[in-house]
Amino acid sequence: MPELPEVETVARGLQAALPGRRILNVRLSKTDFIANPAEIERCLPGSRVSRVRRYGKFLVLDLDSSTATSQSPALLIHLGMTGRLILCRPEAPVAPHTHVFFALDDGRELRYTDIRRFGSMQFLPRGVNGSGLEKLGVDPLEVSELAFLSRLRGRRARIKALLLDQGVLRGIGNIYADEILWRARIHPMCLAANLKQDELLCLHRAMRDVLNEAIRLRGSSISDYVDAEGLPGTFQLRHRVYGREGKKCFSCGTPIRRAVVAGRSSYFCPRCQPALRAPARSRGKSRELSAPPKNQNRPKQHEHDGVPKPGGRAHARP
DNA sequence: CTTACGGCCTGGGTGC
DNA sequence: TGCACCCAGGCCGTAA
Numbered sequence: 001m002p003e004l005p006e007v008e009t010v011a012r013g014l015q016a017a018l019p020g021r022r023i024l025n026v027r028l029s030k031t032d033f034i035a036n037p038a039e040i041e042r043c044l045p046g047s048r049v050s051r052v053r054r055y056g057k058f059l060v061l062d063l064d065s066s067t068a069t070s071q072s073p074a075l076l077i078h079l080g081m082t083g084r085l086i087l088c089r090p091e092a093p094v095a096p097h098t099h100v101f102f103a104l105d106d107g108r109e110l111r112y113t114d115i116r117r118f119g120s121m122q123f124l125p126r127g128v129n130g131s132g133l134e135k136l137g138v139d140p141l142e143v144s145e146l147a148f149l150s151r152l153r154g155r156r157a158r159i160k161a162l163l164l165d166q167g168v169l170r171g172i173g174n175i176y177a178d179e180i181l182w183r184a185r186i187h188p189m190c191l192a193a194n195l196k197q198d199e200l201l202c203l204h205r206a207m208r209d210v211l212n213e214a215i216r217l218r219g220s221s222i223s224d225y226v227d228a229e230g231l232p233g234t235f236q237l238r239h240r241v242y243g244r245e246g247k248k249c250f251s252c253g254t255p256i257r258r259a260v261v262a263g264r265s266s267y268f269c270p271r272c273q274p275a276l277r278a279p280a281r282s283r284g285k286s287r288e289l290s291a292p293p294k295n296q297n298r299p300k301q302h303e304h305d306g307v308p309k310p311g312g313r314a315h316a317r318p
Numbered sequence: 319c320t321t322a323c324g325g326c327c328t329g330g331g332t333g334c
Numbered sequence: 335t336g337c338a339c340c341c342a343g344g345c346c347g348t349a350a
Contacts, residue, residue: 001342001343003343032327033327057344078344080327080343080344081328081342081343081344082328082329082342097329114328115328115329115330116327116328116329116330116342116343117327117328117329118327118328118342118343118344155320155321156320156321157320157321157322158321158322161321161322164343164344166344166345173343173344174342174343223330223342262322263322263323263324263343264342264343265341265342
């Protein structure tokens with residue numbers, strides 16, 4: 001499931017190999033995930049890749065930009081859930097569900113494989129301007145604390161829904177939203193408006209830390225993800241909550257729970273990430289940052305769905 | 319305007 | 335052996 005760190009890893013791999021390469025030939029298999037397959041077949045052969053970059057979860061291949069302006073054509077690719085973009089030799093065995101082949105002038109081949117075809121591909125004749133990319137929010141790794149606060153402060157939506165909203169922040173998906181919230185010790189169901197400024201700043205920091213570490217480890221390989229060389233990432237070995245229902249929290253030992261938040265499976269520690277923030281009545285001391293595993297928790301066992309009711313509906317104000 | 323929710327795309331895995 | 339069904343994530347339309 002390629003999210004920001006995986007797409008960034010693929011983009012870096014392709015950026016190291018593609019600039020200057022000319023596309024000699026395009027071969028398409030299934031095309032129902034391609035916005036304009038005819039244009040791709042007609043316009044791509046002969047064009048040269050000038051740069052590969054990530055924009056949110058999208059890969060942008062800038063083409064023929066001797067001037068490096070945004071007016072030059074580009075190829076926009078979204079890997080969806082199972083998309084792979086791999087550079088290989090033409091004689092390499094073709095993986096099932098490989099739908100696009102780009103023959104390159106260095107003798108290699110760039111292939112797009114996508115089991116589910118939840119990904120997408122689009123040729124942009126005039127570059128990314130007017131492509132819809134401008135509707136996306138800020139990049140999580142570039143946004144300042146101030147801009148981050150202004151995007152989230154006062155919003156009545158669940159914090160997890162906002163992290164996943166590509167119009168707010170571009171690039172975060174379900175896995176990293178959960179990992180970020182665990183690191184920030186914030187329950188996914190919390191309303192953004194109920195978070196204090198220092199909690200939002202903590203979230204900003206956690207977001208940068210988690211994503212940067214994931215990029216360093218070349219992403220998470222949960223199901224199908226591999227980088228441009230076909231190699232898996234290793235950040236899945238560092239997941240603290242995602243996919244760990246029933247397993248012990250790395251911080252306090254409490255079993256990790258799963259609940260549906262914002263329509264997505266969400267994993268969290270019910271103890272480190274309390275749904276109800278303690279009212280800040282005792283001024284003075286800030287809330288403790290380390291969770292002392294004091295009480296022994298009830299014996300493992302299945303927690304019944306157990307979605308702690310967040311304060312959400314409690315203060316429906318007139 | 320903001321938020322919530324259901325449905326859709328596809329195919330691998332699971333359980334009967 | 336076969337088959338129905340669930341689920342994954344992003345996005346969009348609709349409802350409140």
